[in-house]
Amino acid sequence: MTRTLILMRHAKSSWDDPALADHDRPLTGRGKRAAKALGDWMRAQDWMPDQALVSDAVRTRDTFQRLALPVEAEFTGSLYHANPADMQLVLEMAQGKTVLMIGHNPGISEFAEAMAQTPPTHPKFRDFPTGATLVLRFDIEDWDKIDTRMGKVLDFITPRELTDG
Numbered sequence: 001m002t003r004t005l006i007l008m009r010h011a012k013s014s015w016d017d018p019a020l021a022d023h024d025r026p027l028t029g030r031g032k033r034a035a036k037a038l039g040d041w042m043r044a045q046d047w048m049p050d051q052a053l054v055s056d057a058v059r060t061r062d063t064f065q066r067l068a069l070p071v072e073a074e075f076t077g078s079l080y081h082a083n084p085a086d087m088q089l090v091l092e093m094a095q096g097k098t099v100l101m102i103g104h105n106p107g108i109s110e111f112a113e114a115m116a117q118t119p120p121t122h123p124k125f126r127d128f129p130t131g132a133t134l135v136l137r138f139d140i141e142d143w144d145k146i147d148t149r150m151g152k153v154l155d156f157i158t159p160r161e162l163t164d165g
Helices: 029-045 058-067 084-092 107-115
Strands: 003-009 051-055 073-076 098-103 133-138 152-157
Touching: 003 107, 029 058, 029 133, 029 152, 051 058, 058 073, 058 098, 084 098, 084 107, 098 107, 107 133
Parallel strands: 003 098, 051 073, 051 098
Antiparallel strands: 003 133, 133 152
C-alpha cells in the first residue's frame, strides 16, 4: 500500500499593512491567481487529496480556499511556522491516503527536502518559492510509519510555471 503527500507553501502574501500581525497577512492578487492555478493544476494531474492539513494563518487558509478542492481542511496552529519535526508529528496522525499539507517557509522547504529520497532537479526546489508544490509517494500502510528520505518524488511545480507571474 502507498500514501501520497502533497506539500505546498502558501501562495504570495501581502506585506502592505505593517501593523498587521504576521498570522493575519492576506494573499496578494498574484497569490490569489496562483492558488487558483495550483488548484486547476492539481485537478488536471489528478493529485486529489482526501485529507487537507493546513496552517491556521490567514494566507494558508486563503490559499486552500482558492484551490477549490472537494475536501474539507483541518486548520491547525501546529503548522503555523512549524519546523520539520513538528510537521512530521502532524503528518503521523493523518488518516487520508493522499494528504495535502499547506505551510510556511522555512519549515515546509526543509520538510520537503528531508522527506524526498532524491530531490527533484527543478532549479527552484531548494528555494521553495510561495506556492511551490511537491508531490511524494511513500511505500507505507499508515502515516505513523513515515520517516525521512522515504518519499519518491512524483511532481514539483511553482506558480510561475502556471501563470504569467
